[in-house]
Amino acid sequence: MQASVPNQAFPAAQPWWSQRWPWLLMLGPFVVLVAGLYTGWLAFSQPDSLVVGDYYKRGKAINQDLRRDRAASALGLSAELRYDVARGVLTGALAHTGAGQAAPRRVLLHLAHATQPERDIKLVVVPAADGRFAVALPMLERSRWQVLLEDDKREWRLEGSWQWPAQREVTVRAD
Numbered sequence: 001m002q003a004s005v006p007n008q009a010f011p012a013a014q015p016w017w018s019q020r021w022p023w024l025l026m027l028g029p030f031v032v033l034v035a036g037l038y039t040g041w042l043a044f045s046q047p048d049s050l051v052v053g054d055y056y057k058r059g060k061a062i063n064q065d066l067r068r069d070r071a072a073s074a075l076g077l078s079a080e081l082r083y084d085v086a087r088g089v090l091t092g093a094l095a096h097t098g099a100g101q102a103a104p105r106r107v108l109l110h111l112a113h114a115t116q117p118e119r120d121i122k123l124v125v126v127p128a129a130d131g132r133f134a135v136a137l138p139m140l141e142r143s144r145w146q147v148l149l150e151d152d153k154r155e156w157r158l159e160g161s162w163q164w165p166a167q168r169e170v171t172v173r174a175d
Contacts (some may be wrong), residue, residue: 027164072156072174079158082141082169092139094127094149105152107133111162112146121145124152140164147172 017021076097083090094107106126113119119141127133142165149172150157160172 034136067107068150068155068157068175072158075156077158078171078173080169080171081147081162083137083164085139085165088136088138089134090123090140091134092125092132094131094133094173096131108148108150108152109135110146110148110150111140112148113141114144114146 023082077094078091078096079094081090081092090109106124109120109123109125111123119135123137125133125135135159145162145164147160147162148157149159156174158172158174159168162170
């Protein structure tokens, strides 16, 4: 009878958790799980502000907006805006070609941030007799801004887009 000699070719089996391959194989699904949880947290903690709840009312208001655009065209309105970073001043000029029309006493200027409404800037501008104006403005953020100018009675409006700082100045015209 032969004595049983332990086989030296096969080392003693170690438990699975002491091996590196199971951990390496589990790392991929774990990273995906963590990324999914983070994405879900982002989706619920920062809701999308581009979707409006009253889309039907906004759709009905388009006709009123078009009427205001036509009024601006009839007056031949245009506006030029320029931002001076060194002084922190937004300067501009409001011009009109309508005969017998006086320059408005107050103009509402709304700079709407492209994606974050909490960063919108609303200013009241008082143009001089020649239509020029200047208003203090804190540092203008690098973004694409929607520019909306309208009189305080909301009879006309000018609307355009401004890519700051790629465009140092912008001209908004009634079409």
